[in-house]
Amino acid sequence: MYNNIIDNLVKILKTLPGIGPKSAQRIMFFLLKNKKIGIDLYKSLNDIMLKINQCAMCFNFTVKDICNICSNQERINYKQICVVENPADVVAIEQTGQFSGLYFILFGCLSPIDGIKSSDINLNILENRLKKDVVKEVIIATSSTVEGEITSNYIAGICKNYNITVSRIAYGIPVGSEIESIDFNTLSYSIIRRYKINF
Amino acid sequence: MYNNIIDNLVKILKTLPGIGPKSAQRIMFFLLKNKKIGIDLYKSLNDIMLKINQCAMCFNFTVKDICNICSNQERINYKQICVVENPADVVAIEQTGQFSGLYFILFGCLSPIDGIKSSDINLNILENRLKKDVVKEVIIATSSTVEGEITSNYIAGICKNYNITVSRIAYGIPVGSEIESIDFNTLSYSIIRRYKINF
Known part of the structure; x- marks a missing residue:
C-alpha cells in the first residue's frame, strides 16, 4: 500500500x-x-x-568458540549435562539457580509425525559426546509433550547403553495453582510421584 | 544474562x-x-x-519530497483535506476507498493534561496551509477520545475563521455489533444522528 x-x-x-x-x-x-x-x-x-555463532560443545549462541558455561571449570567438574530443546530453555533453567552443570541443546525434538529423526536434531552428536566424555548424570529437560517424551525416552536409551545415570525433570502441580483447576494427567503424576515429608 | x-x-x-x-x-x-x-x-x-523521509505537504512517510497522494492531480482537484493523527490512520482510511482527497497528518493530538499545544503537533502548519490553499472541505478524522475532540474543535475553529466547510467523521454503532453490547455514549450518538431511510 x-x-x-x-x-x-x-x-x-x-x-x-x-x-x-x-x-x-x-x-x-x-x-x-x-x-x-x-x-x-x-x-x-x-x-x-x-x-554470534554457536558453541562447539552445547550449541548455544555465543561470541566465543566455546560458551561461558561450557568453558567454566567449576561447572565441568559437576559432570552433569542437562539436555534441552532450545536456548530459551537454558535461560529459564539458569534463572532458577538450581543447576550448576553443563547444557546440551538439541534444537528440536524427535517427531515421527513430522518425520524428524535423531540425525535432524543434535541427538547423534549428543550420543558421541556421551560415548567419549566422563558424564555422571544426564538430566533430561525436554518438554512434557508427546514429542518431548519420545525424545526423552531416546536419550534415556543412549544413557543406559553407556551406563550413565539419567533423570527427567519432575512432573507435578505448578506452584501457586489450585488443585481443582489442574488437568487430570498432571494431577495423576503429582500423586504417583508424591514425596515423603520428613520431620 | x-x-x-x-x-x-x-x-x-x-x-x-x-x-x-x-x-x-x-x-x-x-x-x-x-x-x-x-x-x-x-x-x-x-x-x-x-x-524514507516525510512528505512536505501532508507529513506522511515517503521516498519522495511530495508523496504519491499529495502529488496526484486528480486528488488535488477534489480540494478536500482529511486531517488525521497518524500515518496508520491514512492506511486505514485509504483501505475504505471512501475518500479521494488529500490528507494532513498531525502526529498527535492536543492534550491540556500532557501539555501538548498546537505548536507541538502540526496544527500551526495546518492553519498556514488552510490560509493560503483553496480548500473546499476539511474532514476531521481524529480519534473519538477527549484529546481527539479537543483537537477537532480547534481545527473547526480555524476552518470557521477562513470560511472553509468542515466535517467530522460520524459517531455511531460499529457495523456487526449487537445493540445491547454498545456503550451508552455511542448509542446516544447513533440515535441523535439517525438518518432518514429513503424509499
Missing part, C-alpha cells in the same frame, strides 16, 4: 514470532517516528549477524 | 510497541536461528533509515 521499502519492512516483521500484520504495521510506523531506535536495532542486528 | 550483544538486541526489541520481555527474547532466538531473516531485516532497516 505504501511503497516497496516500507512494505518490505512490514513483510519481514510479520515473519517474526508473535507479530501479526497489525503489529508489524505499528512497529514500522514506530521505527519511522523513532529513527534513533531504528538505527540502534540496525546496529544491533549487524553485531548479532557478524559476531 | 547472555552477553552484551544479545542483551542489547533484546533491550532494543523491548522498546518496540507491543513487545514485552518474553516476546523480545523469543524474537531474538528466532533471529539467531533464522539468520536469513535477520539479514533481511537489517537490510530493510538500512533502506528505511536512508531513503
Whole structure:
C-alpha cells in the first residue's frame, strides 16, 4: 500500500514470532517516528549477524568458540549435562539457580509425525559426546509433550547403553495453582510421584 | 544474562510497541536461528533509515519530497483535506476507498493534561496551509477520545475563521455489533444522528 521499502519492512516483521500484520504495521510506523531506535536495532542486528555463532560443545549462541558455561571449570567438574530443546530453555533453567552443570541443546525434538529423526536434531552428536566424555548424570529437560517424551525416552536409551545415570525433570502441580483447576494427567503424576515429608 | 550483544538486541526489541520481555527474547532466538531473516531485516532497516523521509505537504512517510497522494492531480482537484493523527490512520482510511482527497497528518493530538499545544503537533502548519490553499472541505478524522475532540474543535475553529466547510467523521454503532453490547455514549450518538431511510 505504501511503497516497496516500507512494505518490505512490514513483510519481514510479520515473519517474526508473535507479530501479526497489525503489529508489524505499528512497529514500522514506530521505527519511522523513532529513527534513533531504528538505527540502534540496525546496529544491533549487524553485531548479532557478524559476531554470534554457536558453541562447539552445547550449541548455544555465543561470541566465543566455546560458551561461558561450557568453558567454566567449576561447572565441568559437576559432570552433569542437562539436555534441552532450545536456548530459551537454558535461560529459564539458569534463572532458577538450581543447576550448576553443563547444557546440551538439541534444537528440536524427535517427531515421527513430522518425520524428524535423531540425525535432524543434535541427538547423534549428543550420543558421541556421551560415548567419549566422563558424564555422571544426564538430566533430561525436554518438554512434557508427546514429542518431548519420545525424545526423552531416546536419550534415556543412549544413557543406559553407556551406563550413565539419567533423570527427567519432575512432573507435578505448578506452584501457586489450585488443585481443582489442574488437568487430570498432571494431577495423576503429582500423586504417583508424591514425596515423603520428613520431620 | 547472555552477553552484551544479545542483551542489547533484546533491550532494543523491548522498546518496540507491543513487545514485552518474553516476546523480545523469543524474537531474538528466532533471529539467531533464522539468520536469513535477520539479514533481511537489517537490510530493510538500512533502506528505511536512508531513503524514507516525510512528505512536505501532508507529513506522511515517503521516498519522495511530495508523496504519491499529495502529488496526484486528480486528488488535488477534489480540494478536500482529511486531517488525521497518524500515518496508520491514512492506511486505514485509504483501505475504505471512501475518500479521494488529500490528507494532513498531525502526529498527535492536543492534550491540556500532557501539555501538548498546537505548536507541538502540526496544527500551526495546518492553519498556514488552510490560509493560503483553496480548500473546499476539511474532514476531521481524529480519534473519538477527549484529546481527539479537543483537537477537532480547534481545527473547526480555524476552518470557521477562513470560511472553509468542515466535517467530522460520524459517531455511531460499529457495523456487526449487537445493540445491547454498545456503550451508552455511542448509542446516544447513533440515535441523535439517525438518518432518514429513503424509499
